[in-house]
Amino acid sequence: DVKVTQSSRYLVKRTGEKVFLECVQDMDHENMFWYRQDPGLGLRLIYFSYDVKMKEKGDIPEGYSVSREKKERFSLILESASTNQTSMYLCASSLSGIQGYFGPGTRLTVL
Amino acid sequence: AQSVTQPDIHITVSEGASLELRCNYSYGATPYLFWYVQSPGQGLQLLLKYFSGDTLVQGIKGFEAEFKRSQSSFNLRKPSVHWSDAAEYFCAVAAGEYGNKLVFGAGTILRVKS
Incomplete structure (x- = not known):
């Protein structure tokens, strides 16, 4: 079974903090994606990566960056968290x- | 730009009744279409997909979907709903220059009453 794991299920941070969300997949997939999910808006693509050290902006990249140093790991970084980044x-x-295999999600709250 | 519309935010059906969830897409060429399900507290699971060929697609858990190009629709159906089908359902279309991104609809929350 394909497994995509995310480092935290729930996270609470303060405004202005730097936040790291980690994602690891165990199936040697080239492509990795970060989405945010908000009620009534569905899923929106933030960034994706099709190879190590390669990245492309999605539909809502503002306020986010990503890092992919190893094939299995894709990190989402909030440089300075804001309350409007509270989301899944x-x-x-x-x-x-x-065809995407999804992790269980991280529910981030920014206070 | 590609887009997906799911007109129903919430749907409630009785257990054992039939189900149809609507999905309309906007895309210039032949679309690659998907339905995902998200149970509470879980990630998304692929139910079925359409790439080409037969316009009636069978998926897991007894679901099927029919691609209708003339109506730009890809509605999801199940003949008899079970209580465990209560979840949120997302329709998606492949997008982007290489078709390697997914554009999702806003989702439909299904409630099943006994």
Whole structure:
């Protein structure tokens, strides 16, 4: 079974903090994705990566950055967390094409 | 730009009744379409996908979906709903220059009453 794991299920941070969300996949997938999920808006793509050290902006990259130093790990970074970044964050990976395998999500609250 | 519309935010059906969740997409060429399900506290699980060929697609858990190009629709159906089907359902279309990104609808929350 493909497994995508995220470092935390729940996270509470303060405004202005630097936040790291980690995602690891165990199936040697090239593609990895970060989405945020908000009620009534569905999932929106923040960033994705199709290879180590490669990244592309998604639809809502502002306020976020990413890092992919190893194939299995894709990190989402909030440089200075703000309250409007309170959300559910979902990581996904895929081997080819775009069928995504999703992690369980990290619910981030920024106070 | 590609987009997906799920017109129903909430749907309530009785256990054992049939179900249809609506999905309309906007895409210029032949779309790659997906339905995902998210149970409470869980990540997304792929139910089924359409790439080409037969327009009626079978998925897991007894779900099926029909691609109708003339209506730009990809509705999800199940003949008899079980209480465990209560979840949020997302329709998605492949997008981007290489079709390697997913654009999601806003989701439909399904409630099942006994």
